[in-house]
Amino acid sequence: MKRNRASRKDSTFTRPLKLCTQLALLGLGLGVIVGSTIRTIALQEKDSQLISLSWFSRNQISFPSIFKFEAINSQTREKKILKPNPSLRKTEISSLSQRWRKLASSERDLEASGFIIFLDDKRFAQLSPNTELPAASTIKIPILLVALKMIDKGQLNWNEKLELNKSVLGSGAGWMAYQPLGKFFPIHEVATEMIRVSDNTATNLLIQRIGGIQILNQQFNELGLYSTEVKNLLPDLEGTNTTSVKDLTRALAIVDGGEVLKPRTRDLFREVMGTSRTNQLLPGGLLRGLGIEKKEIDYQLLLKGYRVYNKTGDIGITYADAGLIQMPDTSRAVAGFIVKGPFNDPRSPELIRKMAAAMVPFLNGKSSKTIQD
Secondary structure, three states: OHHHHHHHHHHHHHHHHHHHHHHHHHHHHHHHHHHHHHHHHHHHHHHHHHHHHHHOOOOOOOOOOOOOEEEEOOOOOOEEEEOOOHHHHHHEOHHHHHHHHHHHHOOOOOEEEEEEEEOOOOOEEEEOOOOOEEOHHHHHHHHHHHHHHHHHOOOOOOOOEEEOOHHHOOOOOOOHHHOOOOOEEEHHHHHHHHHHOOOHHHHHHHHHHHOOHHHHHHHHHHOOOOOOEOOOOOOOOOOOOEEOHHHHHHHHHHHHOOOOOOHHHHHHHHHHHOOOOOOOOHHHHHHHHOOOOOOOHHHHHHHOOOEEEEEEEEOOOEEEEEEEEEOOOOOEEEEEEEEEOOOOOOHHHHHHHHHHHHHHHHHOHHHHHOOOO
16 A cells, blocks of 8 residues: 555656656757748748849849950959859840930940839840949939838937028028028938939938938949949039939839848838839820820729839939839839930930830730740
8 A cells, every 4th residue: 555655656656757858859849940931931032032132233234145245353443354144144135225226326426325124024125234423313212222121230320300491502492491400300201302202402301311312422432333324413404423324223123023122111212212203204204105195194004903112313414214114913123224415315215215105015924935036
């Protein structure tokens, strides 16, 4: 009887101990499995981002064609010819590139460049895409990108207030220049007005808060925007601030791909870009390519399933436009155009509309895949 009582007593103490041990081992096993799964997913996501960003890196963007491309050393500003990358030869939509060349050659006294890349399958078309040209107000696209990148790093706050001062006043587009000195504006209003009505004073105020022209150019360089440089505050009617259509489309592509901005600031970028009022060039050209010549361009494009997040530039000697294009099948492309010519020559904006219209047959997912280059 004593032995049975002792056995029952031992059992009373050992059963909970065994149960706790089994639960601990089970928890440890589940932790290892879950941890390994999360790590695998994270690595896969990281790899996909690196592939996306590296495809658009400086070493990969000199696509093969009849053109020779120039790389710009960000420190010395020296140029060197880049060799074509044979592995990308099959991705060019040659028929569209040739169409652009034909359109540009008909206006010999205009200097034109264009670039489009389809983000889903990496097809592209090009017309002198690395040529440095006056940026006009399209420089505000990478400025917005830099500001949002600094917000992600905690270096700026979206609701931080900036004081209007004499040094940032800029003529031309916008209304902030006519407000009392000393008035405060939150960064979200400054950034939005920079895009919505292309406010030059708002742009200068944001450049000042970023740290000035030198810091801004360093940020451009870090983003791989080697042809993009601010030399003077806006409006820069002399065209000293430069960019290329390759840089403009890169800025848009890396935002949409999620490699640079966090989800919230990426959404802010798209929301701000969606406020742009000027839509006569890239959006207007797309609508023309769809066979529609009407007002309410953005609305008419929406009826056809298109949405364009763009920013236009116009300083008389240069017209430019770049934007993210969302197609009816939800696929996306980024495109940019710059045309330099005689002051206020109507042929310059018209050439951009013609090149944008020429893209339309290739924007439809079904028809574009049947095209053989």
